[in-house]
Amino acid sequence: MADNRQHPMLQYIIENPEAFAQNLSKTAESAAKALAAYLEPREKGEVKQDSNDELTGIIKTLGQVGEYWISDPQRSVEAQSRLMTGYIDLWNSSLKRMMGETAAPAAEAAPRDKRFADPDWNDNQFFDFIKQIYLITSKWAEDLVVEAEGLDEHTRHKAEFYVTQISNALSPSNFLLTNPELLRLTVESNGENLVKGMQHLAEDIKAGHGDVKIRMTDTSKFALGENLGLTPGKVISENDVCQVIQYDPATPDVLKRPLLIVPPWINKFYILDLTPEKSYIKWAVDQGHTVFVISWVNPDERQAQKSFEHYMKEGILNTLDVIKRATRQQEVNAIGYCVGGTLLAVTLAYMAAKGDERIKTATFFTTQVDFTNAGDLRVFVDEEQISMLEKKMAEQGYLDGSKMSAAFNMLRSNDLIWSYVVNNYLKGKDPFPFDLLYWNSDSTRMPAANHSFYLRNCYLENNLAKGEMVIDGEKLDLGKVTIPIYNLATREDHIAPPLSVFVGSKCFGGPVDYVLSGSGHIAGVVNPPSRNKYQFWTGGKPEGELDSWIKSAEEHPGSWWPHWDAWIRQQDATTAKARKPGAYRMKILGDAPGSYVANRI
Structure with a gap:
C-alpha cells in the first residue's frame, strides 16, 4: 500500500498474469x-433488421x-x-x-x-x-x-x-x-x-430477445402481490381496455365522494402502490377515501384501433358508471397521472360539452395539457418521425414498450443507461434491488391508434390547448372545465416540466391550485409523509411567470400528500359509511392488483 501511494501507476499493474489470462478466455x-x-x-427472422x-x-x-x-x-x-x-x-x-x-x-x-x-x-x-x-x-x-x-x-x-x-x-x-x-x-x-x-x-x-435489455435492479427480489401492489382490493369490472379495482376500506367512515385514479398507460398503475410504506393508494385508503383505480391493459394487436376516444369511454367514463353501481354515489373526485392526466383533462372537456357533472374535483400529477414547453420528449416528435413511427406500428398494431422505455431513459442517459452499462457489464456487479426501478423496467405497449392520436394532437399540434381537439364529434374547450383543480408539478421533471404544467394551468376555466413538489416525475409524486423527504411550494394563482410565482410561493417541508387531502376536504368533507367491494351485488372478478397488470412484455 505504501508503494502504491509513492508510485500511483503500480496499482494498475497485473500481479497474476496467469489468472488474468484465464479470465480473459472466459470473457471471450x-x-x-x-x-x-x-x-x-x-x-x-424473429427480429427485423434495424x-x-x-x-x-x-x-x-x-x-x-x-x-x-x-x-x-x-x-x-x-x-x-x-x-x-x-x-x-x-x-x-x-x-x-x-x-x-x-x-x-x-x-x-x-x-x-x-x-x-x-x-x-x-x-x-x-x-x-x-x-x-x-x-x-x-x-x-x-x-x-x-x-x-x-x-x-x-x-x-x-x-x-x-x-x-x-x-x-x-x-x-x-x-x-x-x-x-x-x-x-x-x-x-x-x-x-x-x-x-x-x-x-x-x-x-x-x-431482450436480441436487444440489450439493461437490468436496472434485481428483479428476482420483487413480485406483484407478494411485496408490491399489496393494498387489499378487488377487481370489480373489466373490458378490452382496462380493469377497475376497488380497494377495501380501512376506516369505519369514508368521504362520501369516491376517489378515481387514472394512471398512465405508458407504465403500470402500481407506481402508486409499491411497498406499503410508499403506497399512495394505501395512504389514501387510510385517510378515508374509497379508492378506485383503472388498471390499463397491456395491449397487443387486438387493441390496435383503440384510440383516445376508446380509452376515454371504455376507461374513464365506463369506470364512472362502475363507481356509481358500486357505491350509489354519482359525485367523484378524480386524479390523473402524466398521460392519464391528459386523458382526464380531455374527458373533463368532453363531459363539460355534454353537461356531465359527475367529476366534482380533478387532481393532476405531472400532467401536461399545453405542450408548448413539453421538454426533451419533443425531440422525438415531428412529422417525419411520427410518420416513420406510424409505419412501424401499422406492422404489428402497437409500439413495443422497450421503445418508449428507451426514449425516457435517454432523457437522463448518464443516470439511466451508462451508469448501468458500467456497473453491470464492466464492473460485473449485480444492480441493487430497488422497487422503483423494478416498476420502471415493467414497461407496456402502446396501441397504434391511441399513440398516434396522442403524439399528433398533443405534442405535434397542441390541439387540446388551442381548443381544436375533436373527440367523438365534440370540439373540446378546457375553458369550459370549471371544477376546482389541484395541479401538481415536480421541480426536476424532464417529462412534464414545471413550466409546462404551470402554463397548462391557465387553460382551465375554474380555480386552479398549482403546487410544486421537490424532486422529479416519480419521486416527487411518490413521496410519503413518513419519510419526511423533499419539500413543496404553494402560492397564489398560476398567473404571470413561473419564476415570479416561485419567488413568492411558500415552501413547506416534506410531502405534499396531507396538503392535497386537506384540499379535497375543503371542497366537500361529507362522510358516509365505508363501502366494501362487492356491495350492491357487484360481481368480484379477482383480487387486486388484478390480472392485467401482471402481463409483462
Whole structure:
C-alpha cells in the first residue's frame, strides 16, 4: 500500500498474469454467447433488421449544424481555433503539473457529475488529462450547436439532444482503459469483473430477445402481490381496455365522494402502490377515501384501433358508471397521472360539452395539457418521425414498450443507461434491488391508434390547448372545465416540466391550485409523509411567470400528500359509511392488483 501511494501507476499493474489470462478466455467465451444471443433471433427472422431511418435523421440534423460552420471559411477556422486553444491550454497546464507547479485545470467537471467521482480523475495526471480532453471537446461541440445561426427551434433542440447523447456515450468513464476505477478493479480481481460483466451482457441480450435489455435492479427480489401492489382490493369490472379495482376500506367512515385514479398507460398503475410504506393508494385508503383505480391493459394487436376516444369511454367514463353501481354515489373526485392526466383533462372537456357533472374535483400529477414547453420528449416528435413511427406500428398494431422505455431513459442517459452499462457489464456487479426501478423496467405497449392520436394532437399540434381537439364529434374547450383543480408539478421533471404544467394551468376555466413538489416525475409524486423527504411550494394563482410565482410561493417541508387531502376536504368533507367491494351485488372478478397488470412484455 505504501508503494502504491509513492508510485500511483503500480496499482494498475497485473500481479497474476496467469489468472488474468484465464479470465480473459472466459470473457471471450461469454462474449461469443452474447453475440449468439444477438444473432439468433435475427437469423430466425424473429427480429427485423434495424432500420437506418433514425441514424439518417441524426446525421441530417447534425449536418445542418456542420453546414453553418463549414459554409464560411472564417467561421470554420474560428471553430477549429477555439478547440485547439482549449487543447493548448490543457497541454500547458499539464506541463506545469509535470514540473511540480500548481496549475488551474483547463476544464472541470460539474460538482455533481458522478462519472468522475474517483480521486484518480484529479490526482492521476494521465486520467486527469483524458478527462479534460473529453470535457473540452464535448463543451466545444455543445457550443457549436448553440451558436449555429439559421436553425429552427426544433432542429436546434434535436441537435442539442443528439450531441448530448453522443457526448455521454463517448465519456472516458464508459471504457475500461480510460476509467481508473474500472482499470483498478480489473487488475485487483484479475479480470473476474469482465467475466461476470460479459455473462450479464449475454443474459440481458437473451432477455431482450436480441436487444440489450439493461437490468436496472434485481428483479428476482420483487413480485406483484407478494411485496408490491399489496393494498387489499378487488377487481370489480373489466373490458378490452382496462380493469377497475376497488380497494377495501380501512376506516369505519369514508368521504362520501369516491376517489378515481387514472394512471398512465405508458407504465403500470402500481407506481402508486409499491411497498406499503410508499403506497399512495394505501395512504389514501387510510385517510378515508374509497379508492378506485383503472388498471390499463397491456395491449397487443387486438387493441390496435383503440384510440383516445376508446380509452376515454371504455376507461374513464365506463369506470364512472362502475363507481356509481358500486357505491350509489354519482359525485367523484378524480386524479390523473402524466398521460392519464391528459386523458382526464380531455374527458373533463368532453363531459363539460355534454353537461356531465359527475367529476366534482380533478387532481393532476405531472400532467401536461399545453405542450408548448413539453421538454426533451419533443425531440422525438415531428412529422417525419411520427410518420416513420406510424409505419412501424401499422406492422404489428402497437409500439413495443422497450421503445418508449428507451426514449425516457435517454432523457437522463448518464443516470439511466451508462451508469448501468458500467456497473453491470464492466464492473460485473449485480444492480441493487430497488422497487422503483423494478416498476420502471415493467414497461407496456402502446396501441397504434391511441399513440398516434396522442403524439399528433398533443405534442405535434397542441390541439387540446388551442381548443381544436375533436373527440367523438365534440370540439373540446378546457375553458369550459370549471371544477376546482389541484395541479401538481415536480421541480426536476424532464417529462412534464414545471413550466409546462404551470402554463397548462391557465387553460382551465375554474380555480386552479398549482403546487410544486421537490424532486422529479416519480419521486416527487411518490413521496410519503413518513419519510419526511423533499419539500413543496404553494402560492397564489398560476398567473404571470413561473419564476415570479416561485419567488413568492411558500415552501413547506416534506410531502405534499396531507396538503392535497386537506384540499379535497375543503371542497366537500361529507362522510358516509365505508363501502366494501362487492356491495350492491357487484360481481368480484379477482383480487387486486388484478390480472392485467401482471402481463409483462
